[in-house]
Amino acid sequence: MNDPIETLTSLFEKFPGIGPRQAGRFVQFLLRSPASVRRELAEAVQALSASVHQCIECMRFHSEKGKACGICSNKNREASLLAVVASDADLTALERSGTYSGHYFVLGGTISLASEKASGLRVKQLLDSVPARVKNGMNEVILAFPATPEGDATATHVREKLAEIPTITVSSLGRGLSTGSELEYADPETIKSALESRR
């Protein structure tokens, strides 16, 4: 049998952004914690498998009753808008802003510029869901991707696929100065967008 300290350290090393040193600290932290903390952690990890599932509409993970999550099943949300986001975290950021009340679809990532592949992204699932959404009143898809080369490549790809559906508008989040940006250090592209979207 393996050393449980080493086994757990190597599991923590696979966590995003965690190297061997911090993985080791996590294990030491758990060793010094009461047994009840370790039990709670083990149970919470297992509970993910038992009670978390993907929403069949927006594809995000949730633990609510029902196949669709609370946002997708909320009749008060604007049916005319669909925001396509890369990840659950980006969906959360949009919700936190308190200014969007439409629906969501989580694509599951962005196109990697190394591979230029959209594999792993739920582009087909998005397209398949469009007819029913249009019937429901949807008339605008907002591509809410990060303002990075990967986000831009993903937007271009999704935009091409959606171009075949004539009844919907496809928009992208506006560019400009982010809160906190110094003009002096802004790139020409950002300044161009900020000038164009002045008001």
Added chain:
Amino acid sequence: MNDPIETLTSLFEKFPGIGPRQAGRFVQFLLRSPASVRRELAEAVQALSASVHQCIECMRFHSEKGKACGICSNKNREASLLAVVASDADLTALERSGTYSGHYFVLGGTISLASEKASGLRVKQLLDSVPARVKNGMNEVILAFPATPEGDATATHVREKLAEIPTITVSSLGRGLSTGSELEYADPETIKSALESRR
């Protein structure tokens, strides 16, 4: 007489962003440089006094012949637009973007939130210059300040002052995701602007 090494070190310490250690390195660098480099530097510093002057129109520093700088005296620039910027560096950033062809006015800074004073800023000079600019065809003032609390306070202040002139539009640079921004880390204000200026 003072030690010239110490005198020069303390002068370099007053340079923006330079602490005692780097000031000392500058002096060591000059000591190890040939005497011709020191002479060149001393002459270039003195030449600023002799040949650099402020443009009487936009207030930036330049070393061209004539009282107005090359941008202000360029008949091909759009006379209808006036961008008000905080500093020469921000003016340079806008020029570098290659998308602005109007005129400029350098305010000389932003309102400090500590003092909430606009003293030192050329607000009066800006207002005094407006009638002649309007006669020349100017109809929009673009407040091109950094997207910081100081920049916002300055915009509010200048906007109030300009409100009394009914024939001109006052606009501000658009907010949104800057190039490179992750949606996940964007603040609610930036997301709100990005949603509103989507297209």
Added chain:
Amino acid sequence: MNDPIETLTSLFEKFPGIGPRQAGRFVQFLLRSPASVRRELAEAVQALSASVHQCIECMRFHSEKGKACGICSNKNREASLLAVVASDADLTALERSGTYSGHYFVLGGTISLASEKASGLRVKQLLDSVPARVKNGMNEVILAFPATPEGDATATHVREKLAEIPTITVSSLGRGLSTGSELEYADPETIKSALESRR
């Protein structure tokens, strides 16, 4: 019942150095991982309780058979030397250096300068173990604490306690330039030690 995503997020937030954002990423990572990974993690966490115990001699955590760990029960290690370290991680660092072959005692931390208390540290247990160790041939205690104010305070405290035992030498790790240190940025204390320990 609570939301398992939130429960797990708040557990990860207690991990050393982990804020809410990274805790959320950990959960998303586990959600996207196969169920087998979650099961493995839960089991490894529980296995700590089942198979890890503290060495009765050096007090570090280990998962070997027997009450004493592999180092403490190794007859080939030098019985004359005892290194007192703050943590398991510091013990590991000394072992990794490959230059120490004596025994260890893990004190369990350093004195906090805020509280100036040595509570929680195993000073009494260390002192209690000394007579038997002396009988076994131990004649030097090496205080191997970090070169920080906390480490220094801990060394002073332990040194006072050990002063009553006349038959043993108490030493501390030597100070000097660490590998990679620039002389220019070294503090006077480090330079003093480096000069004194020159050779």
Added chain:
Amino acid sequence: MNDPIETLTSLFEKFPGIGPRQAGRFVQFLLRSPASVRRELAEAVQALSASVHQCIECMRFHSEKGKACGICSNKNREASLLAVVASDADLTALERSGTYSGHYFVLGGTISLASEKASGLRVKQLLDSVPARVKNGMNEVILAFPATPEGDATATHVREKLAEIPTITVSSLGRGLSTGSELEYADPETIKSALESRR
């Protein structure tokens, strides 16, 4: 004639650690400063040429009367010790520590590992000065180089050259934990030195 703003910017860009952006800020800072500040700076730079010279003994730059600097001409300093340092800044660091009262020799840099050349270093001048220093009572040369690969290569080189002189001891600064070092993150070499120089 060139634009004095650009000329001065490109001169500041040659300063150690200064890029085009900060060079531009320096020029803007000088433009906004009163003419008296620019005159003072120009004069201080020129004064370096006029009143700073290299000490004929230790080779550091100084502005004192006399060919030898204040340290080298100080009869109270210990004649038996000679610290060989890489730079004036390292000499200053040793002086600041208040624990060294011997003499100095500034080598003028360290061996670059890229070129593996000692060219530009005053090794020959150091060796030439040794007989007179020995006659004066010098019996130990302390190689006080940074604890970096470059510093180590320089020490090895100088040590080889000095090996031919049998009457002097050659020592190097001691290695160990620098003030503030955590044991956990220390490299094996540093731990080895710290263990060996324990006391």
